[in-house]
Amino acid sequence: MKQHTLRSLTKITLLAAVLCASVATVWAAPKRVLVVSTTTGFRHSSIPTAQKILKALGEQDGGFSVVDVVDGGERPKDKSKEAEWLSNVTKLLGEKMTATSLKTYDAVIFANTTGDLPMASPQDLIDYVNRGGALVGMHSASDTFHGFKPYIEMLGGEFLTHGAQATVECLNQDHTHPATRHFTDSFIVHDEIYIQKSFNRQRVHGLLSLDKHPNTGAPGDYPIAWCKQVGKGRVFYTSLGHREDVWENQSYQKHITGGIRWAVGLSSGDAAPQDLRAELSSAERKEGFKLLFDGVSLDGWHLRNATGTKSWSAQNGMLVNEIAKDSHGTDLVSDSTFKDFTVRYEYMVPKGSNSGLYLRGRHEIQILEDFGVADLAPGNNGGIYSVKAPPRNISRRAGQWQEAEATIIGNKVTVTLNGLKIHDNMEVNKATGGELDNKLDQPGAIMLQGDHGAIAFRNVRIKALK
Numbered sequence: 404m405k406q407h408t409l410r411s412l413t414k415i416t417l418l419a420a421v422l423c424a425s426v427a428t429v430w431a432a433p434k435r436v437l438v439v440s441t442t443t444g445f446r447h448s449s450i451p452t453a454q455k456i457l458k459a460l461g462e463q464d465g466g467f468s469v470v471d472v473v474d475g476g477e478r479p480k481d482k483s484k485e486a487e488w489l490s491n492v493t494k495l496l497g498e499k500m501t502a503t504s505l506k507t508y509d510a511v512i513f514a515n516t517t518g519d520l521p522m523a524s525p526q527d528l529i530d531y532v533n534r535g536g537a538l539v540g541m542h543s544a545s546d547t548f549h550g551f552k553p554y555i556e557m558l559g560g561e562f563l564t565h566g567a568q569a570t571v572e573c574l575n576q577d578h579t580h581p582a583t584r585h586f587t588d589s590f591i592v593h594d595e596i597y598i599q600k601s602f603n604r605q606r607v608h609g610l611l612s613l614d615k616h617p618n619t620g621a622p623g624d625y626p627i628a629w630c631k632q633v634g635k636g637r638v639f640y641t642s643l644g645h646r647e648d649v650w651e652n653q654s655y656q657k658h659i660t661g662g663i664r665w666a667v668g669l670s671s672g673d674a675a676p677q678d679l680r681a682e683l684s685s686a687e688r689k690e691g692f693k694l695l696f697d698g699v700s701l702d703g704w705h706l707r708n709a710t711g712t713k714s715w716s717a718q719n720g721m722l723v724n725e726i727a728k729d730s731h732g733t734d735l736v737s738d739s740t741f742k743d744f745t746v747r748y749e750y751m752v753p754k755g756s757n758s759g760l761y762l763r764g765r766h767e768i769q770i771l772e773d774f775g776v777a778d779l780a781p782g783n784n785g786g787i788y789s790v791k792a793p794p795r796n797i798s799r800r801a802g803q804w805q806e807a808e809a810t811i812i813g814n815k816v817t818v819t820l821n822g823l824k825i826h827d828n829m830e831v832n833k834a835t836g837g838e839l840d841n842k843l844d845q846p847g848a849i850m851l852q853g854d855h856g857a858i859a860f861r862n863v864r865i866k867a868l869k
Contacts, residue, residue, distance in 0.1 A: 434467040434509035434667040437499055439474075441492055443518030446477045447543060452647045453514040460660050466669045467510070473499050493521040502527040509667045510537035513544035515644065525551045532557060533634030537666035541659065542644035545597060558640055559631050561601035566618035568595045568645070573627050576609040576677065581661030581670035582628065582639060583610045590654060595645035599626055604719060607631045608674045611641070612719060614859070620753040620802045622859030623725060624718035628658070630665065632674040637666045679720045683864060692747070695737055695849060696722050696863040707734035707839070707850065714853055721751075722860040724758070724853040732853035736764065736839070740846040743868040745810040749861050752784075754801035756856030759788060762811045763847025764839035766790075766831045768818055770858065772801045785820040788835040793825045804861075812868060814843070 438457055440450045447453075458469045475492035479485055498504065500522050505511070511528065522528070525548060532538050538557070540547075546562035548554035555561045570593040575586045596617035604624070611627035628641035639662035649655050664670040681698030695703065698720045706713070714724050714732030726732045741763065750770055752758060758770040767788040769781070776783065776796055785793040785807070797820055799805050808819040811831075818826040834841050839850060851860060 433461065433465060434669065435470045435507065436461060436467050436510045436512060436663070436667075437505075437508045438469050438472045438512045438514050439496075439500070439516055439520075440514045441473055441475045441496065441516055441520050443478060443492075443520060444546065445517050445543070447515040447517075447645060449645065449647045449650055450474070450515050452650045453541065453644065456650050456656065457512060457514060457659075460656060460663075464660055464664070467663055467667055469512075470508075471499055489521060493523075496520060496522050500528065502530065505531040505536065508536070510539055510663065512539040512541070512663070513547060514541050515543045516540075516547040517543045518546075519548055519550045525554060529553050529557055532636035532638065535635040537636055537663075537668075538633075538638045539659075539663055539666050540638070540640040542595075542597070542642055544640060545599065545642060555601050557633050557638060559602065559607045559629055559638065560599040560626060560640065560642075563598045563600040565595050565597050568593060569617045571596055571613055571617045573611040573643075574614060576612055577673065580608075580610055580630070580672040581665045582630070582641075582658055582672070584661070585654065585657045590658075592643060592649060592652070592655070593646070594643050594649050596625070596627075597642040599642070602626055604679065605676050607676060609677055609719075611643075614719070614721065614751065615753065615802050621725065621857040622721060622723050622751050622753060624721065624723075628662075630662065630672070630674050637668075637674065639663070639666045681720065681862060687864060687866075690866060692864045692866045694864050695739075695746075696860065698861075701735075703738050704735050705738060707736050715851075720861055722851075722863065724851070724856075724858045726853075726857050732855075732857075734837075734853050735851040737849040740848050741865065741867055742846040743812045744865055745808060745868065746849060746863070746865045747806075747808045748863045749804050749806050751802060751804050751859045753857050756801075756858060757852075758855060758858035759837075759852040760807070760809070761835075761838065761848075761850035761852070762809060762816065763843075763845075764850045765834040765841070765843060765847055766811065766816060767835045767837065767852070768807065768809050770852070772798075774798045774800045785818060785825050787816060787818070787826060787829060787831060790831055790833075790835060791826060791829050793820070795825075797821050797823050797825070810868070 461468045473495050479488050545560050573590045575583050607629040609629050613625035630639045665672045679698050699717050711733030715735050724732050752772045756772050759767040761767050769786045769788045771784040773784050779792045781792045784798040810817045815828040816831050
C-alpha cells in the first residue's frame with residue numbers, strides 16, 4: 404500500500420514539474436529589443452515603415468518585443484536649429500545606449516541608421532555584444548560609424564557606394580539558417596543594392612550574395628546578408644531594406660524575423676564562415692579528375708605576362724577576371740601541362756564580353772556573350788576559334804552560368820556545351836590565334852583568356868587521358 408502511494412506521489416510530482424516547465428515555456432517573457440533609427444547622414448524615407456513593421460513582427464512572433472525606439476528625426480536644414488537637434492539626439496542616445504541601459508535589452512536593431520551617431524561611448528555597444536548581446540542591422544547600418552572602426556569590424560562590412568536601384572537575384576548560401584531557410588535557391592528583389600568594403604568572407608557566415616555586379620552584370624562577389632559570432636554575442640546584417648515595399652514584402656519580413664530570432668538565441672543556425680574550397684564529386688574522383696582551381700586562391704596558375712594587370716582573383720568560389728573601363732586584363736595560365744585530357748568547367752560571361760579557354764594553350768574554345776544570335780561563326784560561343792562554328796546557338800543569357808566539357812586526343816577535339824555535343828572529333832591542325840606557342844604535338848597548359856573582357860570560371864577540373 405505504501406509503495407503504491409509513493410509511486411502515485413512520484414508520478415504526480417513529475418507531472419506537476421512537467422506542467423510547470425510547460426507553463427514557464429509558454430509564458431517566457433519575450434526578448435527585449437531596442438530599435439535605433441538615428442541618422443546624422445542620409446535619412447531613408449522607409450524608416451517609419453521599418454519601425455512599424457519591426458514592432459508588428461515582434462507582436463506576431465511573440466518571442467521578441469520592440470520595447471523602445473530611438474530616432475531623433477531628420478537633421479534640420481536650417482543651421483540655426485542644428486545644435487538643438489544634435490543636443491536632443493545626443494540626449495536620446497545617452498538614455499538608451501550606455502553600458503548600463505544596454506544591459507536591459509537582449510538586442511539592438513540598427514534600422515537604417517547613418518553617420519557617426521553621437522554616443523558618449525560607442526565602445527559600449529561593442530562591449531555589449533561581446534558580453535552576449537545581439538546587434539541586428541538593416542540596409543544602412545553598414546553606412547554607420549565610418550569613423551569608429553571597431554563597429555565596422557564587429558558588423559563585418561562597410562558601405563562603399565551604390566548604383567541605381569536594381570532587380571537582383573540574391574543567392575541563398577544557407578538553406579537551414581532561420582534568416583534564409585524560407586527561400587529556395589534565391590530571392591529576387593528590387594532594391595538599392597550596396598557595394599561593400601572592409602568585408603572578408605573568412606570572418607562571416609554568408610547568407611545571401613550576388614555573383615555579379617547589381618548594375619553592370621560583371622562577375623564578382625557582392626555580399627547581401629551575413630551573420631557572425633562576436634565574443635559571446637551575435638550579429639546579423641542584411642543590406643536590403645532601402646524601399647518601403649521591401650519592408651512590406653513578406654519574404655523580407657521572414658528574412659529579418661529569422662535573423663532577429665537567431666541573434667537573440669530563439670532559433671539555432673550556423674555562424675561559422677563557410678569553406679569555399681572547391682570539391683570534386685565522388686564520381687569524378689573515381690574517374691580520375693583533379694581540380695585546376697581550388698576555389699580560394701590562384702595556386703597552380705600564373706599570369707601569361709608577369710608584368711601585366713593583375714586582373715584575376717578568387718572570389719566566393721569563383722575565378723574572376725575584372726577589367727576596369729578602357730583597360731585590358733591578362734591571360735591566366737595553368738602551371739601544369741597536359742597532352743590528352745578532358746577538361747570540365749563552368750563560366751559566366753556578362754553582356755558584351757569575350758573570353759576563351761585554350762586547350763594546351765593553343766586551341767581556343769570560344770566564350771562569347773551571344774544569346775539569341777542566329778548567324779554563327781567560329782568566333783561564336785562554343786566555337787573552335789578560326790576552325791569551326793557551333794552547329795546552333797545554345798548559349799545562355801548574359802550573367803547565367805554555362806557548363807562546358809572539352810576533350811582533346813591527338814589533334815581531335817570534342818566539345819559539349821550546356822549539355823549538347825557541338826563538336827565531335829573535330830581536327831585542329833593549327834593553333835587558333837593568340838596561342839602560347841605552336842608546338843602542336845607537345846603537352847601544353849590550360850589558358851584562360853583575360854585580355855578581352857570580364858569573365859568568371861568555377862568548378863574547373865581536368866582528367867589526363869592515357
